[in-house]
Amino acid sequence: MTVPLFVPFQIETEKLLAHLVEEEMNKRTKEGTYKGKKFNAICHFFGYQARGSLPSKFDCDYAFVLGHICYHILAAGLNGYLATVTNLKHPVNKWRCGAAPITAMMTVKRYGRGPGASFIGKPALHPATVDLTGKAYELLRKNATKFLMEDVYRNPGPLQFDGPGADSKVVTLCVEDQDYMGRIKELKEYLDKVRTIVKPGCSQDVLKAALSAMAAVTEILSVMSSPASNGNTPF
Numbered sequence: 001m002t003v004p005l006f007v008p009f010q011i012e013t014e015k016l017l018a019h020l021v022e023e024e025m026n027k028r029t030k031e032g033t034y035k036g037k038k039f040n041a042i043c044h045f046f047g048y049q050a051r052g053s054l055p056s057k058f059d060c061d062y063a064f065v066l067g068h069i070c071y072h073i074l075a076a077g078l079n080g081y082l083a084t085v086t087n088l089k090h091p092v093n094k095w096r097c098g099a100a101p102i103t104a105m106m107t108v109k110r111y112g113r114g115p116g117a118s119f120i121g122k123p124a125l126h127p128a129t130v131d132l133t134g135k136a137y138e139l140l141r142k143n144a145t146k147f148l149m150e151d152v153y154r155n156p157g158p159l160q161f162d163g164p165g166a167d168s169k170v171v172t173l174c175v176e177d178q179d180y181m182g183r184i185k186e187l188k189e190y191l192d193k194v195r196t197i198v199k200p201g202c203s204q205d206v207l208k209a210a211l212s213a214m215a216a217v218t219e220i221l222s223v224m225s226s227p228a229s230n231g232n233t234p235f
Contacts, residue, residue, distance in 0.1 A: 014043045054159050057166045061092050069097050089174050091167075136172040 018041035028034035055063070062085065069083035081099040088095060105126055110119035130137060146152060160166040198210045 012043070012045075018043055056159055057161050058169055060161075062088070065092070065095060065097060069099060073099050089169065135175040139171065139175055 022039050022041065025034060025039040029038075065085050066083045069085070073081050073083065078099065080102050082102055082105070084098045084100050086096045086098070103123075106123045107126060108121040109124045110121050140147070143152075160168075194210060194214075198207060
């Protein structure tokens, strides 16, 4: 006589709990003891979050600032905006906060269904690729052998919320100097200087130099931002 072996199934706890609650709610509905809306559970897997380490002081500050920005976005009545924080390698009091529309992160990719068919545009997010010319990758390339063969660690031990190691940040964040919003502000300052210098009453030489420089810059930026240069059509 062959006795079948019992094979235990792996049941996700949250789905089991949702199933049991749904059964109980259906039972109460039939008995007339519950007359509210139908129970509809949505489960989400938080395995990665559960296995992650505790947040560092930087993580806590970053999350707090993002939440504060979201409050101002809601208070301003804005919708479809992302909270942004730049200048992160500096102390918190020098971080630059802002909000950007989600569409600013998107382009429209055009798909054709066949020869002669009209293209259909679908919005898509810009791919975040590794900058092979950036400082972070350059640092990795120069020290690849050293990182592989030697003990090079910056971890001060357990997470510190106070003391010498509390404000330590990852190398890739510290070596980057691409403060996007800061550079936008710097560009506006240059444009304001141009408006101050080039105005009615300036010399012909100043006007000629400004027109020549602005025409060249406009042509270069037009080529760089054209769909052919990045393979996408701006949103």
